[in-house]
Amino acid sequence: MTATTVDAVQDVAPPAARTRPAPAPTPFRRVLRVELRKMFDTRSGFWLMASIVITSVIATGLTIILGDRDTLTFEAFAAAIGSPMSIILPIIGVLAVTSEWSQRTALTTFTLVPHRSRVLGAKLVNTLAIGAVSMVVALGVGALGNLLTATISGVDTQWDISLSAFLQIVLANELGMLLGFALGLLFRSSPAAIVGYFVMNLVLPGLSGALGAAQQWWADNSGWFDPNESRFLLFDGGLGGQEWAQLAVTSALWIALPLLIGMRMVLRSEVK
Amino acid sequence: MITVESLSKSYGSFTAVDDVSFTARPGRVTGFLGPNGAGKSTTMRVMVGLTGPGTGEVRVLGRRFADLPDPGREVGVLLDASAQHAGRTGREILTIAGLTMGLPRTRVDEMLERVSLTPDEASRRVRNYSLGMRQRLGIGTALLGNPEVLILDEPANGLDPAGIRWMRDLLRDFADQGGTVLLSSHLLHEIEVIADDLVVIGNGRIVAQGTKDELLAGAGTLVRATDGAALAAALVAGGITARPTSGGAVLAEADLTRVGQAAFAAGIAVTELRAADGAGLEEMFLALTAESQRETVNHASTTEGAAA
Numbered sequence: 001m002t003a004t005t006v007d008a009v010q011d012v013a014p015p016a017a018r019t020r021p022a023p024a025p026t027p028f029r030r031v032l033r034v035e036l037r038k039m040f041d042t043r044s045g046f047w048l049m050a051s052i053v054i055t056s057v058i059a060t061g062l063t064i065i066l067g068d069r070d071t072l073t074f075e076a077f078a079a080a081i082g083s084p085m086s087i088i089l090p091i092i093g094v095l096a097v098t099s100e101w102s103q104r105t106a107l108t109t110f111t112l113v114p115h116r117s118r119v120l121g122a123k124l125v126n127t128l129a130i131g132a133v134s135m136v137v138a139l140g141v142g143a144l145g146n147l148l149t150a151t152i153s154g155v156d157t158q159w160d161i162s163l164s165a166f167l168q169i170v171l172a173n174e175l176g177m178l179l180g181f182a183l184g185l186l187f188r189s190s191p192a193a194i195v196g197y198f199v200m201n202l203v204l205p206g207l208s209g210a211l212g213a214a215q216q217w218w219a220d221n222s223g224w225f226d227p228n229e230s231r232f233l234l235f236d237g238g239l240g241g242q243e244w245a246q247l248a249v250t251s252a253l254w255i256a257l258p259l260l261i262g263m264r265m266v267l268r269s270e271v272k
Numbered sequence: 273m274i275t276v277e278s279l280s281k282s283y284g285s286f287t288a289v290d291d292v293s294f295t296a297r298p299g300r301v302t303g304f305l306g307p308n309g310a311g312k313s314t315t316m317r318v319m320v321g322l323t324g325p326g327t328g329e330v331r332v333l334g335r336r337f338a339d340l341p342d343p344g345r346e347v348g349v350l351l352d353a354s355a356q357h358a359g360r361t362g363r364e365i366l367t368i369a370g371l372t373m374g375l376p377r378t379r380v381d382e383m384l385e386r387v388s389l390t391p392d393e394a395s396r397r398v399r400n401y402s403l404g405m406r407q408r409l410g411i412g413t414a415l416l417g418n419p420e421v422l423i424l425d426e427p428a429n430g431l432d433p434a435g436i437r438w439m440r441d442l443l444r445d446f447a448d449q450g451g452t453v454l455l456s457s458h459l460l461h462e463i464e465v466i467a468d469d470l471v472v473i474g475n476g477r478i479v480a481q482g483t484k485d486e487l488l489a490g491a492g493t494l495v496r497a498t499d500g501a502a503l504a505a506a507l508v509a510g511g512i513t514a515r516p517t518s519g520g521a522v523l524a525e526a527d528l529t530r531v532g533q534a535a536f537a538a539g540i541a542v543t544e545l546r547a548a549d550g551a552g553l554e555e556m557f558l559a560l561t562a563e564s565q566r567e568t569v570n571h572a573s574t575t576e577g578a579a580a
Binding site: 020022024025030033034041042043045099103104106110111113268270272 | 317354
């Protein structure tokens with residue numbers, strides 16, 4: 001290559017003088033607030049959040065209309081609301097991450113906050129907070145349904161969900177959100193991460209069951225490897241000491257590990 | 273102030289940026305010029321930390337970009353006007369950026385006015401924006417934090433002639449107030465009109481850099497007489513490298529005074545005598561980057577001409 005270099009700029013090299021004092025560092029709470037706003041400020045984001053309330057109300061309504069009102073208990077409402085929640089909440093976890101890439105807003109986000117771990121941390125905190133608030137909202141809607149049923153049928157209301165049972169359901173959903181978040185980091189693509197989530201939740205249990213039927217060792221020990229077995233037990237509140245240990249092991253393997261790998265990938269990846 | 277020192281970036285065996293060093297100084301508009309795929313965008317992405325550096329170093333206001341405490345208030349960046357959430361309104365996008373920088377809400381309205389987006393346009397979602405409106409919004413985001421440095425990748429794309437004029441004035445003002453502007457373009461005309469300093473890049477390497485005046489002076493003098501061949505011969509006899517082009521015009525590699533005196537000494541009446549800068553930068557650009565052009569020079573020449 002013929003490089004016709006006109007040397008002109010190099011000889012004048014003034015020191016990198018600042019004409020103004022440096023501003024104060026961006027505090028984390030500002031990042032937190034901005035990331036929270038970004039989850040609500042689009043139509044799709046808003047309706048996804050609204051769908052938490054909407055599906056809770058629909059599920060409660062259907063339970064009252066279709067269920068046997070004389071025997072309905074609080075637990076029936078919780079179960080009815082729980083299934084749409086276990087789908088919506090992980091999707092919120094996925095989209096919290098992937099929307100930055102699908103809409104390429106990561107370019108702006110990471111130039112305004114170059115330390116990507118702060119952005120990811122804010123997203124994670126917000127995701128988990130939304131999960132907890134959603135569960136409280138769902139619980140409230142279910143409680144109203146329970147009261148309404150009692151009024152209609154004249155039967156005494158039955159509050160048969162203990163605090164610890166509720167907390168276990170919250171934990172199960174938060175783990176689902178973390179899994180969605182981790183898959184979002186790994187794939188950085190909304191469709192891929194959402195499909196990945198449903199494969200893990202809907203396909204893997206079937207596979208594990210088939211494997212267990214064919215092989216006794218897997219049937220006895222699958223709880224230590226299957227990402228769903230002990231987590232699904234949380235919804236029924238039937239965990240013994242071994243199940244809790246299995247939950248810890250499978251969560252580390254299927255949630256914490258992908259989360260760490262995904263974080264590392266996002267911190268190093270090229271943003272285009 | 274932006275300093276780039278020996279920056280290189282490779283993807284496997286492909287070297288996108290190869291030992292690039294230059295300085296963008298305060299009070300000046302630095303044009304970063306090169307054909308598509310020359311490495312301009314990669315260099316700019318490395319500057320703001322979106323792409324990890326290979327070797328070398330970039331400092332903005334004396335710091336690595338990641339070490340700037342609140343980058344939006346010091347460096348305005350626009351790398352791709354299309355990289356905005358299609359489902360957000362223009363106003364919302366500025367609001368988010370303003371919240372990140374901790375700016376008062378009134379700043380958003382000021383900026384919408386500054387980039388000439390009407391309240392009606394600002395409340396539309398970005399998916400309904402033309403590329404020109406996205407550029408205005410992107411420039412608004414970059415200027416929002418009242419930064420000292422602007423880094424803009426192809427900001428003139430999609431702007432209409434009035435918009436290009438507007439942006440040129442805006443960047444001139446910004447530099448005149450002591451700001452540093454680095455803008456890239458593959459449009460020669462745009463850069464020629466606006467830049468004070470030029471950095472020309474081809475195939476990842478810097479092929480020329482300097483002030484615009486110096487680079488244009490290097491392109492020589494255009495002198496015209498009734499008999500161009502005779503004029504060229506007279507200039508060559510006077511020790512000046514010269515070659516006749518069309519219509520009696522001669523391109524001479526010397527300054528105006530020397531060429532004029534040589535013609536006068538030879539007794540040739542000159543009908544035109546000026547710096548060859550009309551065609552200058554374009555010829556220089558095409559010559560300097562001919563080897564790294566993806567298209568043939570002829571093709572590139574027509575497209576550049578049409579675009580400019």
